Amino acid sequence: MKTLLIGLVGFLFARNAFAQQALLSFDEHNKYIYYQVVNMPALPADSLRERGEYFLKMAYPKTVVKPAGAESLKGEGKFLTYGGISVMRHEKGEVTYEVNIEFKDQKYRFWLTNFVFTPYQRDRYGNFVPQQGVDIPLETASSRLDKKELAAYLDETGAFCKQWGDKLKSYMLKVPAQKKEEPVKKVVTDKW
Template structure:
């Protein structure tokens, strides 16, 4: 009986260890490259043949005001560029669930030319979260730490995870931005949802 219990316990432990290893491997994401100032940067140049510059500029502004309105603020814009500030929330994963562990502030720039545009996120600053008295995760300070700052030996592992998390979130942001600029939201909004008629068959 005790042997069976031991075997069952062993199975659970193996399962937990496998999940933990998987979670750990998933967390080991690649880091962002550095720019010529020595700052981490997410940078992309995108070719667009069919959309004119003015439409792209409007769509970029809409992206900030609609899709990312809770986490981005438009700072300035010209005929060919937009500057904005934003925040990415970094998560800590525990097996299959987790919680926010901090946020990263960044500067966003997008510039347009004929049939192409480029955008980048840089000047990342990390602010750790702490759990408040109501069980919610909130910023523990208002002063961010630049991601380029070398962490102490005690926190090197955690910092590496944060850098990996920023890379994942910046890449996701980049994908969202490109997708938004490639599609016309007005057309999508006008298009009615398909309905199925059961009257004729």
């Protein structure tokens, strides 16, 4: 009975670990991609775009937004990957990505792609900093990284993409708060 219970728990953990990698698929250029199309009934494209801009500005302020057309947003961002045991956890590297969001009436689509891993190393002061000149696309990382490390980075990337998509969906459902303009107080100098 114990072995059956332990086997079942092990199977569930293994299934959960492979579920994050399944979130990323390959596109027509053989690059990892996280892609979704979301329907938003009764919302025009311009209000969806405003909500998308608000999302990128508020939720991910370090994302560099590039100029795009009237019905799309493009940007670049990065997130850190961690390794080690719980007490000795530290940055193992960073993954940069590109994000594209396109809007149409009553729906939008988004995808994250071009994942590039930059490993970190310890500098002379004991801080973890990016290694200069070492950028590894995740598609070709199997030749430069261990299989276990690559699986961990793909799991973290899949989990980040899922979290990013869920957060975008929640921001798209909310109406952005309008800033209230306070009237300028005028000082009357002719009355004492």
